[in-house]
Amino acid sequence: MQILHHGAVNGVTGSCHELVINSQTSILIDCGLFQGEDAKDDLSIEFNVTHITALIVTHCHIDHVGRIPYLLATGFKGPIFTTLASASLLPLVIEDALKVGVTRDTKIINACLSLLNKRIVAVNFNTWFALPCANEQIAKARFQRAGHILGSAYVEIDIGINTKSNRSHRVVFSGDLGAPYTPLLPAPKPPYKADTLVIESTYGDKNHQGRKERTQTLKNVIERAVADNGVVLVPAFSIGRTQELLYELEQLIHQSAKGSPWRKIHVILDSPMAANFTEQYIKFKHLWDAEAKRKVAKGRHPLDFENLTTVDTHSEHIAIINYLASRQTPAIILAASGMCSGGRIVNYLERFLGDKTTDVLFVGYQGRGTLGRDIQKYGPRNGYVFINNTRLTINAQVHTISGYSAHADQNGLVKFVTGMRKKPSHIKIVHGDNEAKRALASKYKEVLGSEIKIEIGT
Ligand SMILES: [Zn+2]
Incomplete structure (x- = not known):
């Protein structure tokens, strides 16, 4: 058994791991797109795929699934195993990725989607399934x-x-792990055991703000918007943070006093994709955590409330920017992309970064080389950025809230291992900046002792 990493080694994007089981059997875990400074022009699959018998998809973020069309283009004919909800999201994500990055040709898109749909095998959580293997090897997941x-x-x-003695080797791939106290979804429980663990380290060197502190920051930013009739721009990934934020905003509006300006604030979701994903979140309500389910039982609609407007077409998008620019009215706008490296958020930033009344609120990790990272870095010093080749002074206030990241922080990544009944003998740290990986490695050494082999994935 061997594990190769085809991406997410020197950064946090392009996650793609190959579990080599024997000379004719490898399982691929995720097949993601490189973003930010990891971005590449040639996205075609550079490794041999003839012995890859299956792909396992941990979740539908683009940095975990974006290169699936290129995998299919190599002639890959194996099953794509994923959970029921991910199976429902995956065609939407791939369709969007193709439209944004590859082609608008409906024929090509439909051909790719039909190929994809034939390959997807949806599996329930907590249910073993057999992996296709050559040479009478047995493996299950x-x-x-x-x-x-x-x-x-x-x-x-x-x-x-050794099938006779029933001995097996358990490899756990963490995918991306959620943080405790994030809204909507329950926190992950550590596995019972692992022999080898491949773990992400996005926030391997940081700990998040607590939920209270985080909500307070969100509240303060909105308070300011309400006071000076400014806009709050939230660059958000379509899946995950967008829905968490909608959930928190509904709560803040719900608990505000009747007749307060909060009750009238516009929450604008300017992304047809995010709206589609939000529908999926609503469809799979049974996966929500207890708190969210209690709200639903009380007749509330945490992801579909009165103040929320969804913007669909491009002309509506332009119209809403003009409307907000001409009128002094507080509004919270959620738009993709999450790192401002494209998408509708860029048009908002171009129009509103120069206004003192604007607040930019980062709720997710900003990759090196992205516009988001530049705004985060230069914004607090009234610096400038270039958007569409135009120099723009940042007069807006820039804030970062780390807790909505939907990624486990260092504490969470440590607990994932210490919570196991049978600890791994080998840990491979992947999917993080170098500092994060190194910090997590030394934390593991400190907590777990020297008997466990800790390696930074290369
Ligand atoms: Zn993710």
């Missing part, structure tokens, strides 16, 4: 809830080393 985004899972894979 099981998804467990990762609490990161809807449908997200970590995967346990048992490889039969």
